[in-house]
Amino acid sequence: ENIGTVVYENSTTASKAVAQEIADLIRVKQAQKQPCILGLATGSSPKSLYAELVRLHKEEGLSFKNVVSFNLDEYYPMEPDSVNSYVRFMKEHLFNHVDILPENYHVPDGTLSKAEIANYCDQYENKIEALGGLDLQILGIGGNGHIGFNESGSLQNSKTRLVALDHITRVAASGDFSGLENTPRTAITLGVKKIMEAKRVILLAWGERKSNIIKASTESEVTSSVPASFLQEHDNATFVLDKEAASKL
Ligand code: GLP
Numbered sequence: 001e002n003i004g005t006v007v008y009e010n011s012t013t014a015s016k017a018v019a020q021e022i023a024d025l026i027r028v029k030q031a032q033k034q035p036c037i038l039g040l041a042t043g044s045s046p047k048s049l050y051a052e053l054v055r056l057h058k059e060e061g062l063s064f065k066n067v068v069s070f071n072l073d074e075y076y077p078m079e080p081d082s083v084n085s086y087v088r089f090m091k092e093h094l095f096n097h098v099d100i101l102p103e104n105y106h107v108p109d110g111t112l113s114k115a116e117i118a119n120y121c122d123q124y125e126n127k128i129e130a131l132g133g134l135d136l137q138i139l140g141i142g143g144n145g146h147i148g149f150n151e152s153g154s155l156q157n158s159k160t161r162l163v164a165l166d167h168i169t170r171v172a173a174s175g176d177f178s179g180l181e182n183t184p185r186t187a188i189t190l191g192v193k194k195i196m197e198a199k200r201v202i203l204l205a206w207g208e209r210k211s212n213i214i215k216a217s218t219e220s221e222v223t224s225s226v227p228a229s230f231l232q233e234h235d236n237a238t239f240v241l242d243k244e245a246a247s248k249l
Contacts, residue, residue: 003218003231004238011048014240015109018138018202019052020206023062025136025200030066034099037128038069039137039190040094043085045204046138050093057098064100064138070128071107072139072148072195075184076117076162078110079178081131085110108188113164117188121160125215141205142184144168145226152225156233158191192230201237202245203228205245212239215248 008014022038029036040046057060071086080087087107095105106127112120128134139147144166150158151166163186165173169184177183195201205214216227218239224230231237 004123004235005128005214005218005241005249006238007241007243009047009243011204011242012203014206014242015048015052017047018240019056021202022049022053022058024044024135026062026064026067029135030063031232035066035068035131037131037133037135037199037222038067039134039195040069040071040090041138041140041204042071042073042089042139045206047093049138049204053094054097062098064098067100067236068104068131069106069146070124070134070190072137073187073189074096074108074110076110076112076186077106078184079110080107080109081159084173088229090101101234108160108190110188118163121162124190125160128194134194134198136200136202137195138230139195139201139203139214141203141210141217141228142166143209143213144174145228147192147195147203147227147231149187150195150227153226154192154227156191156196156230159193160191162186162190182249183190192227195198196230197232198234199236201231201234203231204238204240208244210241210245211248214239214245218249233240 026036074086078085172185174180216226222229222232
């Protein structure tokens with residue numbers, strides 16, 4: 001078990017520490033005249049991280065000009081300008097407030113026809129590979145242990161693909177979509193394999209409601225029924241937690 005857990009007083013202090021690590025990485029890559037390849041996540045957990053990165057940009061001159069980012073997932077179908085799209089989320093919380101170049105950020109396309117998806121997903125992975133892989137992957141965790149939208153049953157070598165969302169994932173999202181009947185049934189997600197290939201992985205979890213799944217992910221056996229448990233086999237993965245999320249460890 002290689003997984004590290006780091007516990008902070010609260011999500012704000014935790015997010016500041018993670019933002020500092022990302023800022024340091026971006027600056028190292030800048031000094032090397034290299035792009036910094038980031039895997040980014042949505043959901044409520046990374047909001048405070050993005051807020052801190054925006055602050056570092058505005059107040060401390062952190063530039064994102066060398067950042068190339070790949071988001072983990074997007075609902076399918078989904079229009080990019082829809083209120084619940086992850087494109088919109090990322091613009092609202094990060095991209096619109098920093099100097100990342102629009103051609104350098106990528107969010108899976110929720111507007112494709114079904115026939116186009118498989119090829120699109122292969123190309124999404126090829127783009128990451130052509131850049132040398134993800135330098136750092138940020139993750140949240142679903143209440144069922146999903147990472148990205150790799151739900152229970154996702155294999156460790158799973159590729160980027162269209163997936164069916166679990167009922168409990170849809171219930172969790174249904175508030176945003178004003179009811180379960182309007183909540184998407186499918187999504188496009190980066191596969192577990194590309195997440196595991198990231199050179200560094202940081203999973204963020206806050207609050208008591210995540211405490212059981214954090215315990216299962218870090219202390220139980222590695223199992224596809226809890227995809228976050230695969231991170232036990234990553235040699236540079238850290239779970240960054242607040243006290244409440246860590247309370248069952
Ligand atoms: C969604 C996202 C996941 C995220 C999860 C947890 O399902 N697709 O990537 O980790 O929500 O969300 P939250 O951070 O709001 O608990």
